[in-house]
Amino acid sequence: MSFKVIKANVLAANDDVAGKIREMLAKTGTYMINIISSPGAGKTSFLEKVGPMLRREKISFIIVTGDCFTSRDAERMDKLKLPVVQINTGNGCHIDAGLIKKSLKGTDLKKTDLVIVENVGNLICPAEFDVGEDAKIAFLSTAEGADKPLKYPLLFRESKLAVINKVDLLKYVDFNLLFCVKNINNINSGLKILKVSCKTGEGLGGFVKWIVSEIRNKKTRKKGVSR
Amino acid sequence: MHEMSLIQNLLKILEKEIKSPEIKLVKNVRVEIGELRHIVPELLKFSFKHASKSDKLKGAKLKVKVLPIKIKCLKCGFESRIRDSLFACKKCKTGEVKIVSGEEFMLKGVEW
Numbered sequence: 494m495s496f497k498v499i500k501a502n503v504l505a506a507n508d509d510v511a512g513k514i515r516e517m518l519a520k521t522g523t524y525m526i527n528i529i530s531s532p533g534a535g536k537t538s539f540l541e542k543v544g545p546m547l548r549r550e551k552i553s554f555i556i557v558t559g560d561c562f563t564s565r566d567a568e569r570m571d572k573l574k575l576p577v578v579q580i581n582t583g584n585g586c587h588i589d590a591g592l593i594k595k596s597l598k599g600t601d602l603k604k605t606d607l608v609i610v611e612n613v614g615n616l617i618c619p620a621e622f623d624v625g626e627d628a629k630i631a632f633l634s635t636a637e638g639a640d641k642p643l644k645y646p647l648l649f650r651e652s653k654l655a656v657i658n659k660v661d662l663l664k665y666v667d668f669n670l671l672f673c674v675k676n677i678n679n680i681n682s683g684l685k686i687l688k689v690s691c692k693t694g695e696g697l698g699g700f701v702k703w704i705v706s707e708i709r710n711k712k713t714r715k716k717g718v719s720r
Numbered sequence: 721m722h723e724m725s726l727i728q729n730l731l732k733i734l735e736k737e738i739k740s741p742e743i744k745l746v747k748n749v750r751v752e753i754g755e756l757r758h759i760v761p762e763l764l765k766f767s768f769k770h771a772s773k774s775d776k777l778k779g780a781k782l783k784v785k786v787l788p789i790k791i792k793c794l795k796c797g798f799e800s801r802i803r804d805s806l807f808a809c810k811k812c813k814t815g816e817v818k819i820v821s822g823e824e825f826m827l828k829g830v831e832w
């Protein structure tokens with residue numbers, strides 16, 4: 494038998510585009526987050542609540558939302574006059590870097606502080622495809638099992654923030670918050686964890702504080718480089 | 721399906737790698753996948769089998785090797801294998817570690 498030895502990263506094409514996006518965002522000092530969760534954890538609800546709060550902080554942002562077949566999420570956010578770009582991923586189970594690059598074409602990044610990606614509801618594929626973000630956000634809810642982090646460690650390893658949503662439901666569901674937090678710490682000891690409710694608004698201020706400081710840090714770094 | 725989209729990415733690279741006329745009908749395609757990637761080897765093989773491919777690849781089999789999760793301690797340098805979702809150094813217990821294996825998805829070679 495003849496053979497050829499190859500050593501190629503199968504996702505290299507995606508990673509290259511992600512690298513280009515990262516460079517682009519570094520130039521304009523724009524921060525990008527990539528929100529990843531199971532279906533229905535509350536990503537769109539979160540953005541509906543947090544969007545107006547960011548606006549009050551004078552942060553200019555754009556939301557990119559991925560959906561397999563509908564544009565329901567984009568319509569919900571459009572109703573609140575939040576700036577949103579819709580990506581239809583069709584049969585794809587995630588947003589890849591090429592889709593993000595295309596969707597940012599019409600955006601003046603120089604005037605944008607923050608790009609928010611609402612990924613397709615799914616915990617596996619989106620965690621694997623780098624889209625050029627500064628931070629992945631692992632987004633959970635108390636309506637799911639507290640063992641999610643154990644089942645999907647890659648996402649929690651790669652994220653910079655974990656959000657546990659629907660804490661208003663804690664009194665009704667058997668969600669063991671301590672167990673969940675302990676497992677997140679075991680997987681990624683430095684990961685910041687926020688507990689929030691999109692229904693009552695609890696904890697959302699903590700997120701705004703975090704993102705404002707992340708954006709500020711990136712802009713300071715950019716100044717440092719261009720000097 | 722997750723495995724299907726990964727196979728599409730694999731095929732893009734693979735088809736380029738086997739262009740040379742020296743390579744005849746491919747028998748085996750070898751890939752390595754990190755355990756952290758949640759890939760089911762059987763599903764990956766199934767997706768490979770049913771994806772549309774060039775004639776050279778029509779009869780090829782996908783050989784999958786799964787690589788274990790390994791971390792390296794940033795404090796003492798010790799390498800440990802992870803089996804239990806506890807990403808901490810087995811020697812000094814710190815959580816300040818980096819992953820050295822378990823995240824890969826590599827095309828390693830072809831046989832014909």
Ligand SMILES: Nc1nc2c(ncn2[C@@H]2O[C@H](COP(=O)(O)OP(=O)(O)OP(=O)(O)O)[C@@H](O)[C@H]2O)c(=O)[nH]1
Pocket residue numbers: 530531532533534535536537538539566613614615658659660661662689690691692693
């Ligand atoms: N009780 C409660 N319900 C919530 C909360 N956040 C979201 N929900 C509800 O959860 C359901 C799903 O919320 P969405 O915001 O559509 O979730 P999503 O993650 O965007 O869903 P996909 O985009 O389909 O993956 C809706 O019925 C929301 O009203 C919360 O904090 N508490």
Ligand SMILES: [Mg+2]
Pocket residue numbers: 536537538566611
């Ligand atoms: Mg949504």
Ligand SMILES: [Zn+2]
Pocket residue numbers: 793794795796797798809810811812813814
């Ligand atoms: Zn150590």
